[in-house]
Amino acid sequence: MIRIEKISKDLGEFFLRDVNLEIDDGEYFMVLGPTGAGKTILLETIAGIYRADSGRIVLNERDITDVPPRERNIGIVYQDYVLFPFLTVEENIGFGLKSRKVAKREIKHRVDELANLMGVSHLLHRYPGTLSGGEQQRIAIARALSMEPNVLLLDEPLSALDPQTSERLRQELKKVHSVMKTTTIHVTHSFEEAFLLGSRMAVMNKGAIIQVGEPNDVFRKPESEFVADFLGVGNLFQGESIINNGVAYIDLDGIKIASTTLMPGSVHVSIRPEDILVSTAEIASSARNSFKGVIQSVIDVGTTVRIAVDVGINAPFAVAITKQSFEDMKLEKGKEVYITFKASTVHVF
Amino acid sequence: MLSSLLLASFILTMIICVVTHTTPHALITSILSEEIQFAIRLSLTTAVVSTILCIAISIPSAYALARYNFFGKSVVNTILDVPLALPPLVAGVGLLIFGMTSFGRGLAEVGLDFVFTPLGIVIAQFFVNVPFMFRILRGTFQSINPRYEHVAETLGCTEAQAFWRVTLPMSKNGLLAGSIITWSKGIGEFGAALMVAGATRMKTETLPISLYLNMSCGELNLAIATATILIIISLISLFVFERYGGFTRVF
Numbered sequence: 001m002i003r004i005e006k007i008s009k010d011l012g013e014f015f016l017r018d019v020n021l022e023i024d025d026g027e028y029f030m031v032l033g034p035t036g037a038g039k040t041i042l043l044e045t046i047a048g049i050y051r052a053d054s055g056r057i058v059l060n061e062r063d064i065t066d067v068p069p070r071e072r073n074i075g076i077v078y079q080d081y082v083l084f085p086f087l088t089v090e091e092n093i094g095f096g097l098k099s100r101k102v103a104k105r106e107i108k109h110r111v112d113e114l115a116n117l118m119g120v121s122h123l124l125h126r127y128p129g130t131l132s133g134g135e136q137q138r139i140a141i142a143r144a145l146s147m148e149p150n151v152l153l154l155d156e157p158l159s160a161l162d163p164q165t166s167e168r169l170r171q172e173l174k175k176v177h178s179v180m181k182t183t184t185i186h187v188t189h190s191f192e193e194a195f196l197l198g199s200r201m202a203v204m205n206k207g208a209i210i211q212v213g214e215p216n217d218v219f220r221k222p223e224s225e226f227v228a229d230f231l232g233v234g235n236l237f238q239g240e241s242i243i244n245n246g247v248a249y250i251d252l253d254g255i256k257i258a259s260t261t262l263m264p265g266s267v268h269v270s271i272r273p274e275d276i277l278v279s280t281a282e283i284a285s286s287a288r289n290s291f292k293g294v295i296q297s298v299i300d301v302g303t304t305v306r307i308a309v310d311v312g313i314n315a316p317f318a319v320a321i322t323k324q325s326f327e328d329m330k331l332e333k334g335k336e337v338y339i340t341f342k343a344s345t346v347h348v349f
Numbered sequence: 350m351l352s353s354l355l356l357a358s359f360i361l362t363m364i365i366c367v368v369t370h371t372t373p374h375a376l377i378t379s380i381l382s383e384e385i386q387f388a389i390r391l392s393l394t395t396a397v398v399s400t401i402l403c404i405a406i407s408i409p410s411a412y413a414l415a416r417y418n419f420f421g422k423s424v425v426n427t428i429l430d431v432p433l434a435l436p437p438l439v440a441g442v443g444l445l446i447f448g449m450t451s452f453g454r455g456l457a458e459v460g461l462d463f464v465f466t467p468l469g470i471v472i473a474q475f476f477v478n479v480p481f482m483f484r485i486l487r488g489t490f491q492s493i494n495p496r497y498e499h500v501a502e503t504l505g506c507t508e509a510q511a512f513w514r515v516t517l518p519m520s521k522n523g524l525l526a527g528s529i530i531t532w533s534k535g536i537g538e539f540g541a542a543l544m545v546a547g548a549t550r551m552k553t554e555t556l557p558i559s560l561y562l563n564m565s566c567g568e569l570n571l572a573i574a575t576a577t578i579l580i581i582i583s584l585i586s587l588f589v590f591e592r593y594g595g596f597t598r599v600f
Binding site: 044047048049068069070072074075076078080082084085086095096099100143144146147 | 494496497499500501502503504505506507510514515518519521
């Protein structure tokens with residue numbers, strides 16, 4: 001278990017302020033936040049690259065606040081890979097074991113094993129400069145895993161990759177985690193990654209942790225306007241998608257939502273609250289999705305009003321409308337309304 | 350375009366004038382003479398030793414100035430550039446006077462006598478050339494993302510090991526470029542060496558000093574031989590520098 005207690009660190013442009021986190025053994029923990037939130041410096045402070053100005057870091061009941069990086073056994077993988085360009089892939093993966101003075105044959109054996117796990121066995125004699133981003137990132141992950149680290153830190157590992165590569169590597173991260181069970185802290189600015197990989201997540205902004213919880217809870221119950229705005233989700237459902245005539249229909253246990261994203265099988269669906277129209281009567285329009293429901297709650301958040309509309313499925317729809325239209329339509333709790341949104345606004349992943 | 354062609358042909362003419370001034374036979378005889386052989390050996394040795402000294406001193410100081418912030422950093426940076434701007438003769442006079450202080454005489458007593466000795470040549474070359482090595486290495490270290498060292502440290506390295514196993518191999522091109530420049534400038538060093546080490550035949554007679562001595566007493570064949578060797582050395586260094594380290598900015 002790794003426990004971060006009131007860690008502060010000031011590097012000028014980037015800083016941490018009283019960060020508290022507790023991550024269990026074997027957990028896949030996500031840290032989500034915008035650029036400049038202090039995510040990278042949080043990881044680098046955990047790794048020991050920066051010494052915290054105040055606070056403590058406790059790893060498996062041992063205070064490691066002042067322990068140098070090499071004695072922490074915490075691995076780090078950066079967005080830009082940081083592979084040693086003058087070493088072959090094999091030497092890169094074996095770099096840490098060589099520091100530990102592991103016997104050559106044993107290093108070879110471990111490198112082969114890891115290369116196999118990450119699917120880079122055919123690249124062992126190449127130099128990193130000649131490889132694609134996805135390949136380099138797999139090698140960087142293998143190199144970090146070679147130390148059997150207590151904690152694996154991933155700093156936006158998928159952000160520099162194209163969407164297909166990013167998705168494949170994301171699935172592999174999940175697979176690797178289920179095999180190795182390494183405690184992982186993964187930093188990202190993509191809510192999809194956080195949702196698909198994390199067992200728990202923290203949202204960070206301006207050097208502070210804003211909210212911690214299971215992704216589902218954080219997405220559904222943002223505790224601050226920042227989290228709600230940053231995640232921009234509000235509506236997140238799971239269902240079975242069936243493709244019919246070029247349109248995907250996702251069955252959400254009661255209603256069927258149409259989407260232009262054609263991804264069959266078990267999927268997640270999200271709709272931004274501001275993409276949903278509310279009307280007091282059924283409207284005829286080109287939008288494929290229209291459902292009748294009852295206003296369950298009303299939250300006033302300044303210039304906009306967030307209302308929750310129960311349409312008879314397990315969770316209500318969050319809808320954001322301007323205060324002006326809220327007042328004009330005389331909406332209130334318990335009132336019957338129609339919600340309407342276009343198939344193209346339904347995000348499937 | 351015309352002016353660049355003119356300039357190029359001017360440079361070429363100069364070189365050809367020097368090389369073709371005597372007969373090939375006289376050239377070879379001169380090169381094989383005892384005096385020129387001595388000058389070649391002395392020049393090569395002193396340049397190699399002063400280059401090694403430049404590397405040894407520049408690596409830690411360039412690294413510190415590339416990576417760390419400390420009080421007085423910009424002042425140190427400026428002072429380290431001074432020998433670059435100073436006329437080598439002035440640098441030589443400075444070194445000579447330093448050698449005659451009581452500290453300098455103390456050094457001479459423990460065997461580090463550099464006034465009018467071959468050691469003086471090494472010191473003069475070092476003093477004049479170390480800014481080149483320093484600047485190239487500082488630029489090289491600055492261009493290497495510190496994350497490489499960070500990753501190495503999480504992979505079981507101490508800071509020193511991370512430098513040795515990662516930063517230094519990544520600085521290979523800069524080191525090579527710096528060494529070639531320092532070495533070839535060391536071979537050609539005249540002013541400062543003349544002041545500190547003097548121009549004693551067969552004692553402190555490097556190639557440029559030999560050129561100067563033979564020119565002043567009318568031994569034209571010997572002087573041309575020295576000049577030819579210096580031209581060949583410069584051209585080879587230029588080629589190697591362009592080929593392997595041309596990307597490094599010196600100024």
